[in-house]
Amino acid sequence: MDAKEFSNVELLKEIAELLNEEMEMVPMLQGALRQFLLGTPFQTGWIFFIDEKGRHELIAHENLPASLAANDCRTLQKGGCWCVSKYRNGELKKATNMIECQRIEQAMAANTSVEGITHHATVPLQSGKERFGILNVASPNTVGFEPDELALLESVAFQMGSAIKRIKLTTQAQEIALVEERNRLARDLHDSVNQLLFSVTLTARGGAEMTQHAEVKETFTEIQHLTQEALTEMRALIWQLRPKGLETGLVEGIKGYAEMIGIQLTTHVSGVLQLPYKVEENVFRIVQEGLNNIQKHAAVDAAELYLTATSSSLLVVLRDEGRGFIVPSEKVFPSLGLQSIQDRVDVCGGSVEWVSELGKGTELFVRIPF
Known part of the structure; x- marks a missing residue:
């Protein structure tokens, strides 16, 4: 040599x-x-x-x-x-x-x-x-x-x-391990905390029905109301960990989540949604956060979702006719939900824009390349 x-x-x-x-x-x-x-x-x-x-x-x-x-x-x-x-x-x-x-x-x-x-x-x-x-x-x-x-x-x-x-x-192995851990945590929450909250709700309802004392009845009713809210939040958290229905497709997963939080969602799909798994999951999370914002802040129970797929990108439009809000000129968001959407879009290398006006609803525009 x-x-x-x-x-x-x-x-x-x-x-x-x-x-x-x-x-x-x-x-x-x-x-x-x-x-x-x-x-x-x-x-x-x-x-x-x-x-x-x-x-x-x-x-x-x-x-x-x-x-x-x-x-x-x-x-x-x-x-x-x-x-x-x-x-x-x-x-x-x-x-x-x-x-x-x-x-x-x-x-x-x-x-x-x-x-x-x-x-x-x-x-x-x-x-x-x-x-x-x-x-x-x-x-x-x-x-x-x-x-x-x-x-x-x-x-x-x-x-x-x-x-x-x-x-x-x-x-890939790390992603699989992460999904498995999220699934395990979701199962544990469902089998323990979720069931416990459900039991408290039933107990509070029973207590309210059994007592004749007005103040005690009001207390039980308040406990039932708060526990029901916590139960809804817990179910939403479980969905965030393990989206039920996403395995059968992005649209079905989103519709299932909207139904779970009480939003009547009308969907419009154009093009073939053959998305990489990571893109699909991020789009689901983005729409999920958008639906959460509607449920918490828009004071409406209906929304429309448009998914338009091209050969290189996906356009997502989520629209409601709720309260609306003043869109900040700078990227200083009034809620963690909006910041979460921006962060997920940034991870995907996409773009996001909100169009909203007080009393005239909100439109969320997201474009994700793939």
Whole structure:
């Protein structure tokens, strides 16, 4: 083994250790990319994740020329390019020299410095038959890389692909464990606290019927009323932990929750609702919080829900004809419910808007990409 081969083996060992130690996706890929660039002739690099619909997302980058890093890496974030197209078409099988790069050409056309970067190499990130995206690397004043450099790039991409798969499996296992724990807690609440509150309600009702003393009867009636409210809150909490009906579809889950809290909900669905599980759950939680706000603040017992699905996003409109409220000009919300909706929409990378006027009801508009 010559010195160069030994150096490559050492580099691969260091990168493997880094990939195995890190448990967060972005820091892991960022660190591995940095380590790879430090130990090779490559000087800059970036990683795209590409989903089933061919949409790319910039996940990590290192030592980009100013033109590619400008405006939050807009040149890399937006538009298309040949390497992403080849990946989408299944033509990118191994590490390859890209003769041209549309993104670099765009930067050059804008008369911004690319610091000698005119071409790059690209390699798919995959584990077995499962594909995740691509790794691109480049060096100043370099049109093509040597076979041994591409072989090293391919080895690192293989390591990254395996690490991405590991983290995805770990995340899935954690999500399954979380769902199981929420289900367990929901069962415990239903079997213990929920049943206890129900018993107190019946006891208070019986006490009110048995006594002839007006003050005692009023006390029992008040206990019954408060316990019934607590029971309703408890059932809502159990729904938040384990949405009953969501397993049969988003719309049925939402309608079931509305019925449970006493809201007559009319639904209108356009398009096919084939949503990823996490998107579906977040949309359910958003609408759930919107229904809670209607039930608590709008002074009406009816609402309309519109779900409009396109190939890339879901538009959710929840409308009531209740009291309405003054929408704050800044994102300083008058209730935790509105803040919760905003937080969930932010997690999904979506947008949210409230249209409301005192005495004229409220409309909630949410758009979630997927």
